[in-house]
Amino acid sequence: xxxxINLLINGLATGMLIFLLAAGLTLIFGLMDVLNFAHxxxxxxxxxxxVWFYGLTNSFxxxxxxxxxxxxxxxxxxxxxIITPVYGNHIQQILITLGFMIVLxxxxxxxxxxxxxxxxxxxxxxxxxxxxxxxxxKYRLFIILVGILVFGIFQFILKRTKIGLxxxxxxxxxxxxxxxxxxxxQVFLYVFMVGAALAALGGVLMAPYxxxxxxxxxxxxxxxxxxxxxxxxxxxxxxSLLAAILVGLAGSFMAYYVPALSLAVNMMLMAIVLIFRxxxxxxxxx
Amino acid sequence: MSILLKVDNIHTHIGQxxxxxxxxxxxxxxxxxxxxxxxxAGKTTTLKTIMGLTPATSGTVTFLNEGITKNATHHIASxxxxxxxxxxxxxGALTVEENLKVAMKKENDAAxxxxxxxxxLFPDLKKYWKKEGGHLSGxxxxxxxxxxxxxxxxxxxxxxxxxxGLAPVVxxxxxxxxxxxxxxxxxxLVEQNFIMASRIGDTxxxxxxxxxxxxxxxxxxxxxxxxxxxxxxIG
Numbered sequence: 001x002x003x004x005i006n007l008l009i010n011g012l013a014t015g016m017l018i019f020l021l022a023a024g025l026t027l028i029f030g031l032m033d034v035l036n037f038a039h040x041x042x043x044x045x046x047x048x049x050x051v052w053f054y055g056l057t058n059s060f061x062x063x064x065x066x067x068x069x070x071x072x073x074x075x076x077x078x079x080x081x082i083i084t085p086v087y088g089n090h091i092q093q094i095l096i097t098l099g100f101m102i103v104l105x106x107x108x109x110x111x112x113x114x115x116x117x118x119x120x121x122x123x124x125x126x127x128x129x130x131x132x133x134x135x136x137x138k139y140r141l142f143i144i145l146v147g148i149l150v151f152g153i154f155q156f157i158l159k160r161t162k163i164g165l166x167x168x169x170x171x172x173x174x175x176x177x178x179x180x181x182x183x184x185x186q187v188f189l190y191v192f193m194v195g196a197a198l199a200a201l202g203g204v205l206m207a208p209y210x211x212x213x214x215x216x217x218x219x220x221x222x223x224x225x226x227x228x229x230x231x232x233x234x235x236x237x238x239x240s241l242l243a244a245i246l247v248g249l250a251g252s253f254m255a256y257y258v259p260a261l262s263l264a265v266n267m268m269l270m271a272i273v274l275i276f277r278x279x280x281x282x283x284x285x286x
Numbered sequence: 287m288s289i290l291l292k293v294d295n296i297h298t299h300i301g302q303x304x305x306x307x308x309x310x311x312x313x314x315x316x317x318x319x320x321x322x323x324x325x326x327a328g329k330t331t332t333l334k335t336i337m338g339l340t341p342a343t344s345g346t347v348t349f350l351n352e353g354i355t356k357n358a359t360h361h362i363a364s365x366x367x368x369x370x371x372x373x374x375x376x377x378g379a380l381t382v383e384e385n386l387k388v389a390m391k392k393e394n395d396a397a398x399x400x401x402x403x404x405x406x407l408f409p410d411l412k413k414y415w416k417k418e419g420g421h422l423s424g425x426x427x428x429x430x431x432x433x434x435x436x437x438x439x440x441x442x443x444x445x446x447x448x449x450x451g452l453a454p455v456v457x458x459x460x461x462x463x464x465x466x467x468x469x470x471x472x473x474x475l476v477e478q479n480f481i482m483a484s485r486i487g488d489t490x491x492x493x494x495x496x497x498x499x500x501x502x503x504x505x506x507x508x509x510x511x512x513x514x515x516x517x518x519x520i521g
Contacts, residue, residue, distance in 0.1 A: 165380065168377070173375055173377060176371065177340075178376035
């Protein structure tokens with residue numbers, strides 16, 4: 001039983017990290033119809049800047065805030081310089097964002113060096129609790145709680161605020177939102193910056209979880225995030241959460257019981273969902 | 287009566303296609319101007335061009351004596367032009383309340399009063415307040431779309447084919463609502479149903495193959511059997 005609980009917590013923690021990356025991606029795709037392959041680069045920058053801020057201040061709170069701010073600034077630059085010229089053209093979006101992803105990774109090597117960097121868990125979140133035979137690692141529980149908190153905050157914003165309504169309406173019909181007097185391009189920019197901030201948050205939380213960070217980590221996680229967006233349904237926030245948890249749990253359990261299939265399981269999951277629900281588990285379209 | 291909107295020799299391309307090839311007409315304050323013509327004549331594109339959704343490649347659109355030809359859609363809407371598209375543009379996953387809320391520029395007492403007025407005009411919407419837009423009937427969607435365009439006290443409403451696909455009894459309701467809205471605002475209406483158009487419209491503009499053929503008083507068109515037969519297939 002303790003094994004199951006440990007695998008469950010592992011899977012949930014990984015799922016939440018993927019969710020933070022996928023949440024921004026799904027909003028960006030759903031609202032802006034933009035395939036942003038550079039999203040993983042923002043995740044990696046969040047990890048590196050967070051570790052840098054942590055080394056500088058020894059405060060994990062500052063590290064998180066620093067990483068989020070880095071994400072916001074990079075999100076602004078990416079949207080203005082890279083995305084704006086290619087709105088409406090998926091092929092160009094894929095090419096330019098893949099290129100920018102490489103640029104972001106290489107820039108990390110220039111700024112932080114080419115080697116892997118060790119990332120420490122903050123003392124307050126280090127260690128574990130033992131409840132009977134079950135060992136609960138504090139940091140993993142922390143990640144799960146942050147994921148739930150982020151989901152709750154964003155659900156509140158999307159469901160209960162005017163800007164949330166506009167974003168939801170924009171996912172369904174951009175043209176109509178503009179015809180109601182709303183500057184959708186400005187909304188695009190804000191959503192992109194928020195998505196980048198979420199990716200960076202995922203990155204800084206990932207660092208102590210994996211123990212080391214490296215420039216290519218963004219691409220590895222971005223693939224998982226894309227799978228999650230497809231499974232959850234393009235543009236659906238709750239869909240991303242559910243799909244991320246599914247992917248996290250499937251990865252965790254498969255890695256233990258059938259290690260040979262641990263990498264393939266996500267693709268299998270995506271294929272099964274696409275066969276029965278090509279639009280994904282949830283749909284944001286009206 | 288003063289001219290609220292003037293469309294002067296607009297040309298619009300969509301991709302490689304030259305859709306509008308010289309559309310001109312005026313909408314006077316307080317009137318209902320009806321754009322008539324066969325399917326594919328360019329009526330919907332004319333409305334979209336006024337809204338900036340398919341911007342004109344040449345020609346001018348003037349609203350309240352100000353050129354809006356090259357303005358962004360959200361600026362045009364903010365200046366006081368409401369738009370009811372042919373497909374109604376309802377946000378299907380949002381409730382009736384949320385659909386209206388997205389459109390409301392302000393949420394003060396005046397806006398709430400306006401909302402009450404609009405709901406009196408379309409009482410069905412009050413009944414389905416918490417129902418998702420995607421689950422409404424065609425007529426209810428049409429009413430929601432019109433209410434949404436009207437909720438901000440728009441100076442001009444562009445309404446595209448409001449009777450399309452609706453049952454006669456619903457068309458009657460929609461028509462009554464437009465007649466009521468006409469008391470408060472100026473309307474440009476695209477309508478294939480000539481009976482409805484002739485009952486509501488004050489003036490008409492006949493469009494064919496992307497060009498204005500003729501404009502005038504609706505009463506003149508009603509009597510012009512030749513024009514109706516040639517361009518509208520009536521009679």
